[in-house]
Amino acid sequence: MxxxxxxxxxxxxxxxxxxxxxxxxxxxxxxxxxxxxxxxxxxxxxxxxxxxxxxxxxxxxxDPPQRVQYPEARGLRHLAFEVDDVVKAAEELEREEIEVEPVRIDPVTGKKYTFFKDPDGLPLELYEA
The missing domain is CATH 3.10.180.10 (2,3-Dihydroxybiphenyl 1,2-Dioxygenase, domain 1)
Structure with missing residues (x-):
């Protein structure tokens, strides 16, 4: 294997x-x-x-082609970054004028997470350690 x-x-x-x-x-x-x-x-x-x-x-x-956003297409869905404190990290992004979705709780792990996007709309996730 x-x-x-x-x-x-x-x-x-x-x-x-x-x-x-x-x-x-x-x-x-x-x-x-x-x-x-x-x-x-x-x-x-x-x-x-x-x-x-x-x-x-x-x-x-x-001239790269645009990424298909919605409905979700096959391929990489998002890139997740592990952080110690999702709320604090989201606040830091918002201070940089980056729009951040509301913080949610993963129903399986009980961990906090949220999403934001890069300049091309690539979905990025913050996931609490």
Whole structure:
């Protein structure tokens, strides 16, 4: 049986590189590991660190197609970030003028969670540790 150790990275394609870079680094506070422009693809690639080991790869490509939002389509549904305090984290996002859904309770785990979106409408979740 295949043994998977952990999720190493999640790749995101954005429509406006500078706007998304600002969102993930300045509003969410993710540190930059590496940034490069790939001339042959006319694409930026930005590696961001989440926690101690997980990464987000942020890509820009010329004219990427829009993501299907609703009704929900197959594929990645959302990206969830673990936080110590969902209410506090949501308040921090709201101070950055990021709209956050009301905090809810997971009926299975009893943990708090909420959703917000990145500049391209990608659903992001905060889930309490």
């Amino acid at each position: 295949l043994k998977l150790n952990k999720v190493h990275h999640v790749a995101i394609i954005c429509s406006n590189y500078e706007v998304s870079k600002h969102f993930y680094t300045q509003k969410l506070g993710l540190p930059i590991l590496h940034e490069m422009y790939r001339e042959e693809r006319q694409s930026y690639k930005l590696d961001l660190l989440v926690g101690e080991t997980t990464q987000i790869e942020l890509f820009s490509f010329p």
